[in-house]
Amino acid sequence: MPAPIRLRELIRTIRTARTQAEEREMIQKECAAIRSSFREEDNTYRCRNVAKLLYMHMLGYPAHFGQLECLKLIASQKFTDKRIGYLGAMLLLDERQDVHLLMTNCIKNDLNHSTQYVQGLALCTLGCMGSSEMCRDLAGEVEKLLKTSNSYLRKKVTLCAVHVIRKVPELMEMFLPATKNLLSEKNHGECELVPQLVRILKNLIMSGYSPEHDVSGISDPFLQVRILRLLRILGKSDDDSSEAMNDILAQVATNTETSKNVGNAILYETVLTIMDIKSESGLRVLAINILGRFLLNNDKNIRYVALTSLLKTVQTDHNAVQRHRSTIVDCLKDLDVSIKRRAMELSFALVNGNNIRGMMKELLYFLDSCDPEFKADCASGVFLAAEKYAPSKRWHIDTIMRVLTTAGSYVRDDSVPNLIQLITNSVEMHAYTVQRLYKALLDDISQQPLVQVASWCIGEYGDLLVSGQCEEEEPIQVTEDEVLDVLEGLLVSNLSAAVTRGYSLTAIMKLSTRFSGVNRIKKVVSIYGSSIDVELQQRAVEYNALFKKYDHMRPALLERMPIMEKSASNGPTEIVQTNGETEPSVVDSKHPPPVSQPANQVGALLHLFLNLDLHDTFGMRSNSFDLFFRANPNPNVAVITIHASNSTEADMTDFVFQAAVPKVSRPNPAQIIKCLCFEVLIHGFGVFCVGLQCDFLFSLRMRIKLTYTLKGSPVQDLAEVNNFPPQSWQ
């Protein structure tokens, strides 16, 4: 059989292939040749064949049939064989395959080989991919080698030992005595564990030029960084160690040349160390100032690490970081996406009552111009910050308006109910808000959250709009018809989502009690009674019923919403930072905490509250929900208005409210009038009411049953109300 082709020859040949198919053909042919060569147990060319196999493996082709051959190569006496064999083992084998254990004996022998380069190969392989079984078996050999006087080997053994300890932590004790000796060595390769590091580090930075280990004028930066890292580990929870390091850390921080990346690398490691250990405040300020200087560096990599580190420390060293606020804000304009993101997160973390106006200006400008991937997070951040620190209600509303109009389509769905709640509670701003929202609608109806909030507001405060009551700015002149035009426009527009249409239909309906011209509204409502959209149809039918049969209830039902209690916030959580913690919790702050309520616990899920305008409120609490009633003292009808909100993040569907009252002996027993349901509880809130027609006048009892589907599971809840106040039927 002719000699198998050489490695380089094969590489050259494969590279001439013009198509993937051609390459595959060549590879298959060669693999077949290699396979038969392996079968013949050819020692001479095994090395060559395995080398070729490794090349093909790198191209992505399967090479598992070469695994055993690698083992044979390792066992060979020839250095060339061993070299390729160990390489093959590292590339083709891994600890998941039992085959790798067969290496253990070979490695053991090679660890004791007479040639240091063979020992080196074995150490390298063990230190790179040794499984825990292998490490356990060979730990003794490694420990023995630690005592060698051969400096070439000692550094390899040390790192190999590190790997062993990582894999099998219990073996650490075994290595401790040996490592103590390592430190007194002059050779730079193996300073690994334990004290006296301060002294060594000091020597390093003070000592003269050592050309071998030098990088751009800094002596052995790799070693310096390693020592600093070690100091970090040692000082982490130890006050005394930390104190002992203070001076040297300050020294490194001030003396290191920063013109090249390598100097900055050392400074960066120093900063990381200072932040992690129990350092004194002066040192921490020094560290943060270094980071501040990094922010001004031309090198974007340096700016990036600075922002990342500042983000980690902003909770604990808030004031120190505040000093660099303007530089951080400038980074919002950086070209690099990762830098922008970090600058944004950091900016939000730095917002407080004092700087809110200035910061918000910058952040809103950023929101305008940033990439779409940022807009949702930025918008949420703006809302949160505005809520916490708004200097005035007017400013707050203006800020919200700005976000809705510039990034309206990126705003999160849960913002809509939150905003509505906010607007409702800012009573004195209603006129201003509805006016601004109306004007925004005239400009643009494509951004759904904006449209939804605007529709809702117009529905609620349309009367303020047409009466031109705005104090904050010049009131606009708008007629009832114009308003209805806009709302109807939303109903027919292709741009409106189904949910939005629901909002606008309801808004139109609400205006029937606020506007004088009702006929138009009646017409619209009746048209949509035959809408294809089931949701719209249902609403329209119910509203129609309201016009026809229950017209006397209509004013009460469509009254102004009361001030709502704040439901559970589901905005971003704070970045939690404990001293010494290097893991950033930044990722967590983007996701709201998971809702982990069991499906059968209605509990906090429903908030039912009440229209407070006219009469006494009363209510009841069961273990499952709060129920507030308001009764309208109409002679014939006790109208009970119930407002509900869904404060979970999931939708509640198939919502059914049923109420029953006991039959009484009076001639006209109480009758429950059809229950109407407005905005369905799509993780926001809804309004529904029950009309009760009864003309008996003593204490009323009502049984209530709620059923709905939450996250796919049906939920049912029952309650009884029996504390209706006397006024409700007088």
Next chain:
Amino acid sequence: MQFMLLFSRQGKLRLQKWYVPLSDKEKKKITRELVQTVLARKPKMCSFLEWRDLKVVYKRYASLYFCCAIEHQDNELITLEIIHRYVELLDKYFGSVCELDIIFNFEKAYFILDEFLLGGEPQETSKKTVLKAIEQADLLQEPRHEYFNVPVY
């Protein structure tokens, strides 16, 4: 360091060194995804990115991307220096190294890497020492040639 990958601008892998145990399938998947991610980066972007739960440091030298995945507590800036040191070693060894050198002598690139890093950490910080060790090891290869860059296999 968890792993290092070298790949061309067309996404062809030239070297892969893994310091964590993963199945072949996982390695392939990671490689594919990471290569795509890095190649999609624009020139003005910084050399670091967050990928899955790791930090990735990459730098382009001529037609090759050098890409390292490090853990959260590792120093990105010094990783850049590690990459640079490796490139310098290759350069010294091959004499003005180019991608073709690494393609045709991939096993040597691995040997050099294994003399510089062990278990993901630099084992020797002196350039001279590393190169000397390689030189000596090359001389041990059979059949012994006067010039170690003549193909042995």
